[in-house]
Amino acid sequence: MTMRTSRRSRWPAAGLEIVASCFIAGLPGLAKAGVPDPPPITEETTQQLFLAVSVNGVRKAGLHPFAQAADGLRADAVLLRQLGLRWPGSEQAEGEIALAGLPGLEVNYDSAGLRLSLVAPVDLLDRPVLRLSSGLASATPADPSTRVAGAVLNYDLYSESRAGGVSASAFGDLRFFGEGAAVWSQSAVAHAASRTGAPALVRLDTQWQVDDAESMTVLRLGDGLTGGQGWTRTKRIGGFHYGRDFGLQPYRTTTPLAAFVGEAVLPSTLELYVNGLRQSTQQVQPGRFQLDAVPPGTGAAVANLLITDINGQQRNVHFDLYGAPTLLQAGLSDWSVDVGFLRKDYGLRSFAYDHRPLASGSYRWGWSNTLTLESHAEATTDLFEAGVGSVWKLGDRAGVLTTSLAASRGDGTSGNQRAVGYQWAGIDFGFAVNSARSSAGYRDAASRLEPALSRGSDSAFVNFGTPVGQWSLGVVRQLLAQSKPAHYLNLGWAADLGRGATLSLNVQRVNDEKKSYSTSLTFSMPLDSRVMTSASVQQRRGSTQLSASASQSPRDETGWSWWAQTATTNGRDPSAQFQVGRLTEAGQWWVGTTANGGSAGTSVYASRNGALAWLAGDLHALRHVEDAIAVVTTDGVPDVPVRLENRLLGRTDARGQIFVPQLNAYQRNQISMDTLDLPMDIVADKVQADVVPERRRASRVRLPLRRIVPVHVSLRNQQGQPLDPGGVVELRMGDSKTGASTRVGYDGLVYLEDPPPGAALFVRGEAGRCTARLPDPLPPAGGEPTPLECKP
Structure with a gap:
């Protein structure tokens, strides 16, 4: 213990405390001639003091009793525990404890100001580990009371005219939603051509779905894809699906968090840097702390935790990180169950299903923050297949190892499939290797309707950065059941030339054949924020193609766009293409033409996409509504500008409404209105609202306006x-x-x-x-x- 005594006068700050201490301690009254000196401290006597106390820079409220003895200051064990100190045997300690007997405790006693400053090592502080977080946003649940019943039809239309005739195609996705929890949807595609006779209409998917965001589960009846693992094939079925969907809680992090553990003796500021970029700033009190942070997307990273105390002293703690999105947090599970019938000829026939029922189940579980276990099983008539797998993070930054083993029995045969892979990624370097093999008798349920599985594959990929650009190399070897192995090689290079200009090179080769390679060199450069130009040369199978293009993108909300390209092959057969389009609040359209010097001739085409929404008793033409939509009302006030995340979307109509089709489900979407142009007799009680809509549904958002005098x-x-x-x-x-x-x-x-x-x-x-x-x-x-x- 270190004890320092100071006699500097601090009357302006501590006068009342001194008077109170003198009174409570029973010091002699003030004599006419002055204040007598206190009696000397001996081994048999002590002096009672009431002191203002701070522990590791944190002021404790009130005055606290201490005794000044020959061996220094003493305090009751109960008081020391109340001040947040602990020491060996402190739980059973009673009576007075000499501060000098506490190991490592630094005592600074200001006798004039009656102040006591204690600086204890972290081991003497009786405080739990402080849990902090960085990059973890809190979720806000969707409010079912804001649901709006209605329907939305997304559509894509395309038509083309050429010398051989006219063709047209259309895609539609219709969904209905009420004030209940379910959403019903139906998609279809239609096509017609003057040469083929009658048009064709094909049903794609029919679904009835209920999302439960609290439990992160989805119940679906109808058409859809089964669940699966990275080493299985998903199947398109009609039937029943029930499973986990982490997308219902987008703010929840499913991968293991990076934990930074440290300690602070004094009140301090923590600054977390990952790869040199500051991620968060936190304030901590003395004691131990743990900072949980979202790891980098994929691969190795360097983290630094800068700790600055109230005296300005800094410590820099270094950590190695490795992000593995395929891992689950310890104790977290992901699962799905599917029962139904396999779809056949999807996109060609409306109601073609296999007559044999299929049951399938998948399960993933975070055994620990470094190991995730996987399993899958499926069964159909006379066929059963099951397997297990794992995802294992090796050390702090040694990469990720994946393994799987599956076996099947049925159709008069049996077999197995095994696979192993390893990947490592860093800031400027990464590579991955994978190998899979399956025996001749291995089958899954899809094998009865789809091409047979390959007998195996080997692949290796590497990418790295250099001062002259970014390089990538990939090699794939595929073992086919009915033919000799196929080999693929891909080499890529890209360099940033400054001011947005890039130069890239790509070389591909197939099966080691002399003429089975292609090489392309592309240069691109923006002229401004909307206009992009590019030129390329491509050589393939002995022919050389030169091309040049330019394009203009629309503005964020509305505007014109165009695209033009010209090309020639071996100096002959020139071709050209030009199209112009416009993006509006009601959708997007294009018209264009192509001209080819060869036998293809000239064609003219047009396309249109958008959506029709029936909401709140009104029909609106909108852009594609891929996810959630909001009906914003201003209580009947028309022509009010409305913004989404500070981007102007449009103005309310004559009924004081506007539809906002670009919301993210189960996330906070900030919708606001611009009140600067409102008449003087209209005021807003609030100008913005955070709406959390449900997936593929509509929500009502009220931005109230009222008329005043x-x-x-x-x-x-x-x-x-x-x-x-x-x-x-x-x-x-x-x-x-x-x-x-x-x-x-x-x-x-x-x-x-x-x-x-x-x-x-x-x-x-x-x-x-x-x-x-x-x-x-x-x-x-x-x-x-x-x-x-x-x-x-």
Whole structure:
């Protein structure tokens, strides 16, 4: 223990504490000749003190009793525990404890100011580990009371005319939703051509789905995809699906968090940096802490935790991180169950299903923060397949190892499939290797309707950065059941030339054949924020193609776009294509033409996409509504600008409504209105709202506006001079006060909302009191302020 005593006078700050200490301690009263000295401290005597105490820079409320003895300051064990100290045997300790006997405790006693500063090592602080978080947003549940019943039809239309005839195609996705929990949807595709006769309409998917965001589960009846693992094939079925969906809680992090553990002796500021970028700033009190943070997306990263205490002293703690999105947090599970019938000829026939029922189940579980276990099983008539797998993070930053093993029996045969893979990614370097093999008798349920599984594959990928650009190399070897192995090689390079310009090279080769390779070199450069140009040369199978293109993208909300390209092959067969389009609040359309020097000739085409929404008793034409939509109402006030995340979307219609089709489900979407252009007699109680919509549904958002009677008056004294600013103005009818008080502005101006006609204005200012009376009827809104005489 270190003890320091200071006798500097601090009367202005501690006078009351000194007087209180003298009184409570029973020191001799003040004599006429002055204050006598206290008796000397001996081994048999102690002096009672009441001190202001701080522990590790944190001030404790009130005054606390201590005893000054020959061996230094003493305190009752109960008091020391209340101050947040612990030491060996502190739970059973009783009576007075000498501060000098606590190991590592630094005691700073200011006898003049009666202040005691204790600085204890972290081991002496009786505080739990402080849990902090970085990058973890809190979720806000969706409010079912804001649901709006209605329907949405997304559509895509395309038509083309060429020498051979005219063709057209259409895609539609219709969904209905009520005030209940379910959403019903139906999608279909249609196509027709002048040469093929009658048009064709094909049903795609019919679904009835209920999402439960609290439990993160989805119940679906109808068509859809089964669940699965990375080493299985998903199947398209018609039937029943029930399973986990983490997308229902998008703010929840499913991968293991990076934990930064440290300690602070004094109140400190924590700054977390990952790869040199600051992620968060936190304030901590003395003691141990743990900072949980979202790890980087994929691969290795370097984290630094900068700890700065109240004295300005800094410590930098280094951590190694490795992000593995395929891992689950310890104890977290992901699962799905599917029962139904396999779809056949999807996109070609509407109601083609296999007659044999299928049952499938998948399960993933976070065994620990470094190991996730996987399993899958499926069964159909005379066929059963099951397997297990794992995802294992090796150490802090040694990469991720994946394994799987599956076996099947049925159709008179049996077999197995095994796979292993490893990947490592860093800031400027990464690679991955994978290998899979399956025996001749291995089957899954899809094998009866789809091409047979390959007998195996091997792949290796590497990417790295250099001062001259980013490089990538990939090699794939695939073992086919009915032919010799296929080999694929891909080499890529890309360099940033500055000002947005890039140069890229790509080389591909297939099966080691002399003429089975292609090489392309592409240069692209933006001319401004919307116009992009590019030129490329491609060589493949002995021919060389040159091409150049330019395009302009639309603005964020609405605007024109265009795209033009010209190309030639071996100096012959020139071709050109041009299209122009426009993005509007009701969707997007394009028209274009292509001209080919060969036999293809010239064609003209047009396309259109958008949505029709029936909501709140009104039909609106919108852009595609892929997810959630909001019906924003301003209580009947038209022509009000509405923004989504500060982006202008449009203005309310004649009914005071606007549809916002670009919301993210189960996330906070900030919708606001611009009130600067509103008339003077319309005010907003709030100008923005955070809406959390449900998936593929509509929500109502109310931004209330109300109409008022605004009155501007100019208060003047009996000499006709404006009253001084700052005076308090009270509005009264008879003896009762009406409304809140306001103040006189410059030039005697006073603004009132909805005042009663003929009400009295009582003004209290530095010049005294006076009274004015509003006219009856009130003056019309707008125009010059009405002058009123304020009489004493």
